[in-house]
Amino acid sequence: MQTHQNEQKDRCTELQVVPSQPQSEDSEEESSNLIRPQNPLSLLTATKSHQDFHRELQMTHKRRVSQEGKTELQRALEKRKWKQILKASREQEEAKKNQSPLHQELLKRHERLDKLERNIEQQQDEPEFLRVKERLRRIAVLDAGEE
Numbered sequence: 817m818q819t820h821q822n823e824q825k826d827r828c829t830e831l832q833v834v835p836s837q838p839q840s841e842d843s844e845e846e847s848s849n850l851i852r853p854q855n856p857l858s859l860l861t862a863t864k865s866h867q868d869f870h871r872e873l874q875m876t877h878k879r880r881v882s883q884e885g886k887t888e889l890q891r892a893l894e895k896r897k898w899k900q901i902l903k904a905s906r907e908q909e910e911a912k913k914n915q916s917p918l919h920q921e922l923l924k925r926h927e928r929l930d931k932l933e934r935n936i937e938q939q940q941d942e943p944e945f946l947r948v949k950e951r952l953r954r955i956a957v958l959d960a961g962e963e
Contacts (some may be wrong), residue, residue: 877887886894913925939947
């Protein structure tokens with residue numbers, strides 16, 4: 817505490833303005849009655865090690881941002897997102913491996929039915945004369961195969 821008070825007193829004397837003109841005795845008395853502003857003293861920022869640490873952080877931050885174009889926080893968030901994606905894909909692969917044979921067969925059947933529905937929809941989108949032409953080709957091929 818005493819060192820803190822001593823430092824504040826030292827600062828107080830540093831803040832006093834040296835008069836450029838000789839002042840009268842009245843003004844000296846008035847100035848001694850006035851409260852002089854003091855800068856708040858932060859013990860944390862006043863230490864030499866903190867100042868060195870802060871300077872080093874600023875330098876490394878400038879260097880990394882200029883080199884990579886991304887801050888450390890952005891890189892950490894990207895890395896976290898990447899790990900989450902990998903974890904999700906691994907879980908999906910494990911889920912596929914651990915499925916029962918019945919479930920796998922049901923999935924295959926569902927895929928086949930979807931494929932058939934898509935084929936039917938595509939055929940309905942085609943004009944009728946193209947469908948008739950395709951049937952005639954099949955008949956011609958079957959007739960050629962029988963002969």
